[in-house]
Each structure stands twice: as structure tokens, then as C-alpha cells.
Amino acid sequence: MLTSDIVISGYAETRNVFRSGRSAYDLAADVLDEIVRKYSIVPADIDGLAVTAALSEGSNPFHAAYLSDTLGLQLDWLGTGTTGGCAMLCAVSAAASALRDGRCKVALVIGADAPSTTYSSHYRAYREEFQVPTGLIRPPAAFALVQNAYEQRYGAPDAALAKIVVTQREHALQNARACDKLRKALTLDDYLDSRKVSDPLRLLDSVMFCDGANGVLMMRAETADAMGLPKSVRLAGYAERTNHNVQDQTPDLLDSGFKVAGVRALAQAELSVNQVDMLQLYDDFTIAVLIQLEHMGFCGPGEGASFIGKTDFRFSGDLPLNTGGGQLSAGQPGLAAGGLNLVEAVRQLFGEGGATQVNSPRNALVTGIGGIAYGRGWMMSNALVLDL
């Protein structure tokens, strides 16, 4: 098992704030400050850094270099990720490789972004020529095409999507780091009555941009012991799939790389789906959560709605889901969003989950979704399994 001796021994997270007026650099400094303070280390202990790209710094092709300089870190390894919602887990994977190859001994992986204050991303590529002229430029419309394809084939899963929204909102109400704007109780009817922003997708199916940062501290298990760090979780499995079935030019809109990446990550961790203690799934849209459950084998194709209907996803339930509220109810801190659910998984496995602590979890499945693709669901799917 290649990743078996790589651990996460620390985490930090800012509050998620709508229009904080701050920058990714300023927010990232909060993460370093918390890591250094909480784990009694000094910056010189950190010799590796991976950072996600940031929507708020989109025009800066040297973002990772500037961020590392700003934080005052002398590094023997620096990684960066431009894979959107997958970037945080990609960075964790890259840091694991760097640690295993001896490039560095202690790696900090940071996601920091402030898109609700500054949005300066330009996608270019084919997008400006063949997507922008159609007017379909916002993520909700792109995911609505997927949700509609699901509805046409299997019927509207509205009750199931409502349950995801309400369950995660209950979690966010108990999460002091969740965005203030979102910390309001919701009922199933609130969801069903919310307006459709891009049929059949509702406002409450979608995330809201906010500003925030998060990070994890990674090393080999022996390094964590030598540094006297009291708690660690192990990277038990990781897999990713980008441009799934790309040669199929009329692909099934309800296909995704999770059919490969989710299954592989669980197999590496030697877990079957009914042995998973906790789900921290990438939840930019509710339909993405439902589809991931199907594609990773928690239920069969078209069975997502009935599976969700009969499963208790509360932190106290049989399969806890996004126990911090997820992006849907804590807010989406831009391209730091992939770290939101990662940090929540680490927090839970450390037994520091507070009011929504899961009862004695032994493992967690964390996922990422990256990039809206032309004519298919999304570009990239990745899955990480953590265990104790």
C-alpha cells in the first residue's frame, strides 16, 4: 500500500465569510498562524507547500510562488493545483508523493480564495469561442443540464435533493465557521418552494461563493512521532480520473470519473461501501452528491433518490454526510472549497467535531469535482480515503 505511511497530523480553517474584503494571501496567513500556534511548530519546520489556484488571483500565473514568499516559507518542494474543486485533494496526493520521494519532510497544503471579494479568473481556451457565445456561462446552468438529464431518465429526485439540503443545513447551524448568511434553518418545503434558477435546478441546489481558507499538515508517520504531534490520520487510498471517456463525443451525461476513482480509492483502503463511516463529498450542487453515491457504489444507477430517502445522513445517523454543512450550507470559498470537506474529515477523525461529532469514526471518504466540461458532466473526479 503506497500511501500507508503518509499522514495528516494537523489542520486549520478560517471562518467562511461573504465579501470579507480580504485576499487569498491574507486568509492563507490565518491558516499558517493557526497551524503554528496549535501544533507548537515554527515555519522552519515546514519545507513543503502545495496551494490551490485561486479565482481571486486568477490572472497571476505565479500565484503559488507569491503565496509561499508572502508566508515566509523556505521550501524544498512547492506544488500548485489548477484542477478547481479537485485541487485540494490533488495537492494532498502530490504532497504525499513528494514526502515519499524525500523531496520534503513536512508539507503544508493550503486552499485559500476570496471570490466573493475579488473575481479575476479568465478561462480562455475554447470556452470564450464556443461556450460563452451561447450564454451558458454559469455553473448552475451547466449542472442543470446534468440534473435535467437525470430527471428525464429516472424522474425528478426533488425529495432526495431536499433531504440533502436540509440535513447539511442542520449541520451548518452548529458550525461556527459556516457563512453567517447561510446559518438559517431550512425545511423540506423551503427547498421545494425555492425558485428555479436554471430549470430544474433550484437556488437551494447551488452553493454561494464566500471567502475562506483551510489547510492540512502532512508528513510520514515517523516524522509525526518524532515531532510529538498527538493525532494523525492515514492516507489510505486516493484515485482520480480526468476527462472520463473523452473519446466518446456524445457521452452519457450521467457518467463520471467517480465510477473509476471512487471504486479505486475504496479498494486501496480495503473498504467496501458499507464499511465507510462518514462521507465528506464535494457538494457544489445537490445532484452531484446524488450521482457520486451512485457512481461510487453506495447504490445502483437510478437508485440515488431511494437510497437517500432511506439513509440517515445526520452526524448521528447511519452514514453521516458533510457534517460541517458542506459547501452548500457553509459556503463555497472558491477553489479552497475542496479543502472544506477535507478539513472536516480530519477534524472528525481527530474527535474534534464539536456539536456534530460523529460517534467514534474510523475512516472518511472525501471527494472533489473539478471543471465544468463541454458537453459532459465535469472534467475531473477524485476521491481520498482517510483512516485511523
Add this chain to the structure above:
Amino acid sequence: MSELQKSRLGLAIGQYMNTLPFWEATREQRLLMQFCTQSQRWQAYPRPGSVYTGRRQLEWREVSGKGVVASWTVDRMNTLTAGPVSRIHALVDLAEGVRLLSWLVECEPAQLRTGLPVRVEWVALGEGLQWPAFTSLKTVINK
């Protein structure tokens, strides 16, 4: 730089690769797609190389303009398209086996379904350029 690339329509024409044949053909309401001559297969969106072979043996060839709806949505928050009549965004699978992102015209949302037959309906963009939108075959017959 060609006249097309200096277009003031705000379209990023031909910047990421040479797509001028596609755009020039739209003036005559001819829909061109990329054809990989080695694998004998079509591809869309336009790419600089073949998605099947990695080679650059690609030609622009005219397609039928006929296809079926793969999915659709009405984006009610998009200020660009949410005028008096909101635009119906759609993914259309052409008979040649490629999927296009475009929109539907003269279609009632209530009548839409996956697999609905459609054909290209050109929409003027200005400066003689046109965009391939789609309309249901039934609507055309009823005209």
C-alpha cells in the same frame, strides 16, 4: 491577423486555434465540424488535434445539421439571455456523433424531451456571422 479576428462582436474567434473555416462557413449557413481523417470520426468542440489519435490530421467538413436533444435548461439568472423570452440552453447530439452546446429557438419548453429531433436554425450574430442554434423538426414542418 484576419478580418474575422479583428471582429468587434466580442467573439474570441480563432485565438486558441485556427477556427476560421468554421466561422466563414457560417456566413453561408453551412455547419462545419472537425473530421479526423485517420480514425474517420468526427469531434466537437474544435480541438487543435484529434481526440482519437493525437495527430493533427483533421479536416473541416460539412455536417447535416440534424440531431437530437441530449438535455436542456432555461437559465433564469443569466442577464445576458434572460430577456422577455429566456433562452433555452441545449446540448444537441448531431447525427454524425458529436455533441454541440447551443440553444433552442421556437420551441416550447413543455414539449421538450430527451431525443427530440432537431435541426440547425441559424441566428445572425452581426458582420455576416451566424451561430448554429437548433429548432425542433416538428416546428419547422408546421410553419
